[in-house]
Amino acid sequence: MTEHESTAEQERNPHALRERILALSGEDVGRCIQCGKCTAGCPVAPDVQPTPNQVMQLIRMNDLETLMGASMFWYCSSCQTCTARCPMEIDIEAVMNTLRRLVLEAGGEPAEKDVATLNKVFLRSLRAHGRIFEFGVVMNRNLRTGKPLRDAMLGPAMFGKGKLGLRPHNVRQRKKIKRIIEKARRFERVEPGPPDAPGE
Amino acid sequence: MAYGYFPGCSLKSSAKEYDLTVRAMAERFGVQLEEIGNWNCCGSTPAYAVSGEISLALPWNNLAQAEAQGLDKVLSPCPACHSHMSESHAVASGDRRLAARLDELCETSYGGKLELFHLLDFLHQEIGLDAIRAKVTHPLAGMRAACYYGCLTRMHALHVDDVELPVKMEQVVEACGGQAVDYSHRTECCGGSLVLSKIDTALRLSNEILEAAGRAGANCAVVVCPVCHGNLDMRQKAIEKKYKKRHRLPVLYLSQVVLLSQGVGAKALGFKKHFVKPGALLETVYTPIEEPKKKKKKKPAAGA
Numbered sequence: 277m278t279e280h281e282s283t284a285e286q287e288r289n290p291h292a293l294r295e296r297i298l299a300l301s302g303e304d305v306g307r308c309i310q311c312g313k314c315t316a317g318c319p320v321a322p323d324v325q326p327t328p329n330q331v332m333q334l335i336r337m338n339d340l341e342t343l344m345g346a347s348m349f350w351y352c353s354s355c356q357t358c359t360a361r362c363p364m365e366i367d368i369e370a371v372m373n374t375l376r377r378l379v380l381e382a383g384g385e386p387a388e389k390d391v392a393t394l395n396k397v398f399l400r401s402l403r404a405h406g407r408i409f410e411f412g413v414v415m416n417r418n419l420r421t422g423k424p425l426r427d428a429m430l431g432p433a434m435f436g437k438g439k440l441g442l443r444p445h446n447v448r449q450r451k452k453i454k455r456i457i458e459k460a461r462r463f464e465r466v467e468p469g470p471p472d473a474p475g476e
Numbered sequence: 477m478a479y480g481y482f483p484g485c486s487l488k489s490s491a492k493e494y495d496l497t498v499r500a501m502a503e504r505f506g507v508q509l510e511e512i513g514n515w516n517c518c519g520s521t522p523a524y525a526v527s528g529e530i531s532l533a534l535p536w537n538n539l540a541q542a543e544a545q546g547l548d549k550v551l552s553p554c555p556a557c558h559s560h561m562s563e564s565h566a567v568a569s570g571d572r573r574l575a576a577r578l579d580e581l582c583e584t585s586y587g588g589k590l591e592l593f594h595l596l597d598f599l600h601q602e603i604g605l606d607a608i609r610a611k612v613t614h615p616l617a618g619m620r621a622a623c624y625y626g627c628l629t630r631m632h633a634l635h636v637d638d639v640e641l642p643v644k645m646e647q648v649v650e651a652c653g654g655q656a657v658d659y660s661h662r663t664e665c666c667g668g669s670l671v672l673s674k675i676d677t678a679l680r681l682s683n684e685i686l687e688a689a690g691r692a693g694a695n696c697a698v699v700v701c702p703v704c705h706g707n708l709d710m711r712q713k714a715i716e717k718k719y720k721k722r723h724r725l726p727v728l729y730l731s732q733v734v735l736l737s738q739g740v741g742a743k744a745l746g747f748k749k750h751f752v753k754p755g756a757l758l759e760t761v762y763t764p765i766e767e768p769k770k771k772k773k774k775k776p777a778a779g780a
Contacts, residue, residue, distance in 0.1 A: 319665040323677050351674055354521050355627035355665035360639045367632075376525050390673040398522035402534075406516045408485035417672060430710065437749045439490045448514050449537075456537065456581050460529035 293338045301374040307364045308332040314358035314368050320351040328358055328368060331375070340382075349375040350388035393420050403457050406447025411440050479602075480547035480590070481509035482538060484557035484702075485517050490710070491554075491702030493746025497731040498553045498595065504611065504738060505603050509551065512542045518560040521669055529581065535564035536578040540586040549591045551598050553731070555628040555636075555701045558594040562633040565592060594628070595700050595730060596636050596644045608651045614739045615653025618760040621733070622689035622697045622725075623649060623656050626704045627665050639663075648730060649698060652737035654761075659692035661685045666707040682707045683715045686723045696726045696757050698733055705729065709751050726754035736761070 289295070291306075298304050314328040321327045324347045326334060331348050349372040358368040379386060386392035397416040401409050411431075418424045434440040447453065479502070487495035502509045515538045524531040539561060542550050552558040567574050568588025579585045593602065623645035629637045637644045642663065646656035664685055667678030686708060689697050699705050709727040716723055728736075732745045736758075747754055 319667065319681050320670070320674075320677055323674070323680075351670070351677065353627075353665050353668045353670050354524070355668065356630040356632060357627065357663075357665065359632070360630045369632075373525060377527075380526075388674070391670075394669070394673040395522035395525050398520070399526060399530075402517045402519065402523070407488070408517050408520075410485070410489050414672070433751070434490065434710070437751075439492060439749055441489050445485075445488060447516050449516065452583065453516050453534070453537075455583075456533050457530055459581055460527055460533055 290338050293335050293340055293343075296378070297335055297371060297374055300378070301367070301370045303367050303371050303374075305332050305335045305366065305371060307366055308336070309364055311363060313361045313363065317357040317361050319355060319357070320348075320353060324348045324351050328372070331372070332366075332368070335371070343375060344379055344382070344384045345387050346375075347387045348372065349379075350386055350391045352376075390421055393417060396420075399457070401444075403454050404450070405444040406450035406453040407445045409441070409444035411442055412444060478508040478510045478547065479593075480542045480545065480550035481511045482515060482542075482550055482552040482557060482561065483511065484552060484554040486554055486702035486706075490706055493749045494553055494702055494705070494729045494731065496744075496746050497729060497735055498551075500740070500744065501731045501734050502551075504735070505607060507602070510545070510547065512538055512547075512550070513545060514541065518557040520556050520560070524560070529577070531560060532564045532567060532574070533578050533581045535561040536567070536586055537582040537584065539565055539568075539590060540579075540582060540584040542590055543586055544584075548589060549593060549602075551593045551595070553595045553700070553702075555594055555626070555631060555634070556703065558592060559631040559634050562592055562631075565590060566633050594634070594636050596628075596648075599648055599730070599734070600644055605647060605651045608648060608734060608737075612651070612653055612737045614737055616649075616733070616737050616761050617653055618695075619649070619652075619654035619733075619757070620657050620693055620695045621646075621649045621654050621728075622659050622692060622694035623662060624666075624685060624689070624697050624699050624704060624708070625663050626699070626701055627663070627668070628701060629663060645698060645700065645730060649733060652733055654733065654737075657689075657692040657694045659688050659694065661688035664688075666704050668703050668707075671703075671707055671711060678707055679711065679715050679718055682711060683719050683721070686712065686715065686725055687721070689725055690723060694725070695760065696728055696754065698728050698730055700730050712752050724752060726750065726752050726757050728754065 294305050310329055312329050315321050318328050326346055334343050352372040354369055356369045362368055394417055397413050401413050418426050483495050519531045519534040568586055625642050629639050629642045649656045667681040671678035705727055712723055735745055
């Protein structure tokens with residue numbers, strides 16, 4: 277769906293966003309009772325706007341515009357405390373992750389570019405070597421975020437302790453890893469599942 | 477019996493001492509670890525953030541390789557790797573269509589026969605607390621450990637311990653003769669990989685964890701995750717600087733604690749790789765036996 281189409285769908289159907297999240301993650305945000313437990317337990321909540329329970333409400337309000345600029349799901353550390361504690365058994369962390377993908381798919385700019393850049397650099401390293409080359413990831417992140425000296429003090433100390441390899445581990449099958457990453461769908465729908473899917 | 481071993485990227489670089497001591501520990505319990513051949517990165521959070529298929533396919537490739545190697549149990553000491561492997565593994569028995577797709581992507585096939593372990597359940601189920609106790613030669617009297625689980629017990633597809641009130645790490649520490657302090661931040665998140673993107677958030681969270689350990693009177697923290705260790709140990713100086721506080725809390729891997737209770741010296745435990753030196757802790761905890769190579773009677777471990 278292009279950005280234009282999704283906006284049109286957004287205007288036509290007041291539940292469009294909720295339904296989209298349901299289709300992509302299998303999680304129905306409509307079940308949310310706004311108890312606030314997700315926000316109470318969220319480690320990054322003090323640093324973000326809107327908070328997890330507000331994100332849930334914004335989805336129900338079909339407010340994609342506000343969500344496109346939201347920092348919450350970029351900060352999300354995937355610790356899954358919200359998921360573990362949700363009394364309605366919504367996998368909130370999966371919803372956050374779906375929102376991240378949704379913003380990118382809609383061609384939006386990530387509200388927290390650092391996080392998106394790190395993800396990109398990390399995957400690039402994986403694709404090139406088959407394993408993560410930590411030193412390369414950090415250097416690339418510094419270049420791309422325009423902060424060349426970030427963590428510069430840590431590098432020599434880590435190197436001195438033998439904790440930082442200056443050369444990547446190249447996996448023998450790295451061409452295959454590259455193929456996997458290239459062939460895999462970036463954004464897949466949850467197929468209409470087998471009948472064991474729990475009813476609403 | 478041989479166990480498959482999946483170290484993961486961190487254990488090959490920033491968490492080398494974890495790799496080293498897990499292997500040494502297994503050997504002492506007579507467990508043979510066989511590394512999965514030619515393994516690739518599990519994809520971690522970035523793969524998951526970008527594509528569900530990539531994040532399932534990367535571990536799938538490793539699982540298929542382990543199965544092809546004739547292994548039936550696999551230990552992965554990194555909770556992130558273990559969690560991604562477990563989610564991928566669950567597809568084999570849960571969703572045939574997706575399993576077929578993953579087979580196709582990985583140009584291989586995985587039958588779903590493996591049994592996966594993290595260090596915590598490995599120690600409990602495969603080694604057993606009694607065996608740990610039986611091997612203790614240097615009970616860790618004086619160790620007051622803040623057992624820090626992080627988000628480990630929350631992770632999807634993992635049933636390592638109770639989600640809110642885990643106990644397994646404390647039980648192992650106590651089996652080694654140490655004392656586990658009761659403390660508030662056992663399952664709070666350390667910020668994980670945010671340390672590479674949103675460092676202020678990660679430092680705030682790690683500071684809270686260290687503070688809580690200090691309040692509880694701990695003289696060390698014990699972890700079972702390379703990311704937790706990085707945030708609490710490697711970044712401790714930055715935390716102290718930012719919050720104008722002195723923590724100086726040594727952070728040990730659980731595998732190091734088990735080996736310590738068996739009289740293994742600081743050198744073999746890889747303490748040189750730690751940023752916060754556990755020297756003072758070692759003096760209060762026990763007198764380690766010198767490494768067999770050195771016959772000179774040096775004061776053990778103080779600066780190691």
